[in-house]
Amino acid sequence: MKTPDESVVHGSKARPQDLPALDKLLRDCAPLVAEHGHTLVAGEARVLLDGLRARAVVGQLTRLELEALAPMLAARVQARLAPSMRAVLNLSGTVIHTNLGRALLADAALQQVLALMGSPNNLEFDLDSGSRGDRDDLIEGLLCELTGAEAATVVNNNAAAVLLGIAALARGREAIVSRGELVEIGGAFRMPDVMSTAGATLVEVGTTNRTHSRDYEQAITPRTGLIVKVHTSNYQVQGFTAAVDEATLAPLAHAAGLPLMTDLGSGALVDLSKYGLPAEPLPQAMLAAGCDVVTFSGDKLLGGPQAGLIVGSREAVGRIRKFPMKRALRLSKLPFAALEATLRLYLRPERLVQDLPTLRLLTRNQAQIAALAQRLLPEVATAVAPRFGVEVVALQSQIGSGSLPVERLPSAGLAITAVDGRGRTLEALATALRGLPRPVVGRIHDDRLLLDLRCLEEPALLTSQLGLLKEMLA
Numbered sequence: 001m002k003t004p005d006e007s008v009v010h011g012s013k014a015r016p017q018d019l020p021a022l023d024k025l026l027r028d029c030a031p032l033v034a035e036h037g038h039t040l041v042a043g044e045a046r047v048l049l050d051g052l053r054a055r056a057v058v059g060q061l062t063r064l065e066l067e068a069l070a071p072m073l074a075a076r077v078q079a080r081l082a083p084s085m086r087a088v089l090n091l092s093g094t095v096i097h098t099n100l101g102r103a104l105l106a107d108a109a110l111q112q113v114l115a116l117m118g119s120p121n122n123l124e125f126d127l128d129s130g131s132r133g134d135r136d137d138l139i140e141g142l143l144c145e146l147t148g149a150e151a152a153t154v155v156n157n158n159a160a161a162v163l164l165g166i167a168a169l170a171r172g173r174e175a176i177v178s179r180g181e182l183v184e185i186g187g188a189f190r191m192p193d194v195m196s197t198a199g200a201t202l203v204e205v206g207t208t209n210r211t212h213s214r215d216y217e218q219a220i221t222p223r224t225g226l227i228v229k230v231h232t233s234n235y236q237v238q239g240f241t242a243a244v245d246e247a248t249l250a251p252l253a254h255a256a257g258l259p260l261m262t263d264l265g266s267g268a269l270v271d272l273s274k275y276g277l278p279a280e281p282l283p284q285a286m287l288a289a290g291c292d293v294v295t296f297s298g299d300k301l302l303g304g305p306q307a308g309l310i311v312g313s314r315e316a317v318g319r320i321r322k323f324p325m326k327r328a329l330r331l332s333k334l335p336f337a338a339l340e341a342t343l344r345l346y347l348r349p350e351r352l353v354q355d356l357p358t359l360r361l362l363t364r365n366q367a368q369i370a371a372l373a374q375r376l377l378p379e380v381a382t383a384v385a386p387r388f389g390v391e392v393v394a395l396q397s398q399i400g401s402g403s404l405p406v407e408r409l410p411s412a413g414l415a416i417t418a419v420d421g422r423g424r425t426l427e428a429l430a431t432a433l434r435g436l437p438r439p440v441v442g443r444i445h446d447d448r449l450l451l452d453l454r455c456l457e458e459p460a461l462l463t464s465q466l467g468l469l470k471e472m473l474a
């Protein structure tokens with residue numbers, strides 16, 4: 001019980017003149033200033049005092065709050081120093097989630113980044129001769145070995161690889177693409193726009209659902225510079241369809257003296273069907289089919305950092321490398337280090353499932369995930385009770401990043417329903433989960449909040465936050 005005196009003091013309003021001067025507050029918070037310096041702490045103190053003064057003026061500030069000035073200032077400083085980009089738990093069911101940063105780097109890649117980024121390195125320095133080197137030399141041999149290409153280079157991402165490839169091979173000329181492949185990859189990356197940005201004239205052939213060899217043949221003129229194939233990774237046309245594959249197109253292009261470029265998008269480097277996963281076309285197969293240039297992403301099925309990989313013939317890759325735009329799109333040393341380390345993991349295919357997180361997560365089997373869900377059920381149920389009920393359910397994960405859009409991976413997880421059955425309550429729970437120190441991202445479907453546990457490799461990251469979640473929901 002409060003004494004009358006206490007309630008008078010704590011309940012009473014603070015006036016603007018009760019607020020300390022900035023200097024006084026900074027003196028009271030000397031250790032904070034010593035730790036972080038005057039600039040940041042004084043800046044935050046000023047904003048804090050201004051806010052409180054505004055509230056005091058309208059009689060909304062209590063004396064109790066005044067006593068908490070020091071911890072409030074410390075919290076503000078901490079919040080300013082905490083990065084906006086944070087680790088989250090991806091329980092969305094989409095393994096390679098573009099909005100959640102796509103592929104997770106392998107330990108080898110993380111260690112390489114850590115070891116090299118704080119130190120000078122031989123990025124463009126030939127250690128044998130002691131003279132200037134080319135960053136491509138560090139990675140080209142490995143990429144050629146893994147894909148069977150004659151030459152290879154890397155750029156900032158696959159969008160850059162496609163743009164650069166078209167610009168280098170077809171600028172000022174015509175590039176032929178099937179109407180069925182004029183796709184939008186996401187954001188503003190649409191094939192027709194990429195063509196015009198690259199300075200090539202788009203020549204569409206065939207129809208949305210069917211394109212034949214003769215459509216390409218008839219479109220070839222003296223103005224043609226390139227034939228482009230785009231792997232329509234993020235949608236599928238089903239039913240009465242026809243497309244011309246690379247093995248058929250390559251001789252046709254080469255007979256006319258034209259290069260053939262294919263954009264694979266996802267670009268798995270190993271046959272995924274060996275792991276019981278849906279098959280994706282491989283760069284090595286595209287090269288064997290006669291493509292002169294194949295482009296694919298570093299952070300989709302490859303399981304590495306954001307990067308655009310370009311593999312192909314010496315002649316075509318040579319033209320791409322010499323094209324001035326290449327310099328503006330080059331891969332920075334940070335993803336470069338991670339990419340090389342990731343690619344080296346492919347030299348040990350037997351270990352790939354353990355070593356490469358993307359493959360490890362994609363191949364987790366349903367029984368294993370369901371057992372985890374069963375184990376977590378009681379703790380999660382306690383945390384969200386009594387307003388929500390939880391059960392273990394079978395789910396379907398997606399690969400993500402436009403890879404194999406119609407394929408699903410049998411998975412499992414927890415389905416949470418609101419006892420009062422109202423959607424808004426479920427939204428509030430989803431918001432609370434995202435508000436945790438390690439935000440948890442699930443998905444709401446059919447009035448259930450689904451937590452797909454395929455990508456939860458460290459359950460403690462979830463369970464350690466359940467107490468806090470319970471408090472947030474109280």
Ligand SMILES: *Cc1c(COP(=O)(O)O)cnc(C)c1O
Binds near residue numbers: 160297401
């Ligand atoms: C994802 C994708 C791209 C873009 O690759 P980024 O690495 O995201 O730039 C281009 N083409 C296709 C077919 C894709 O699937």
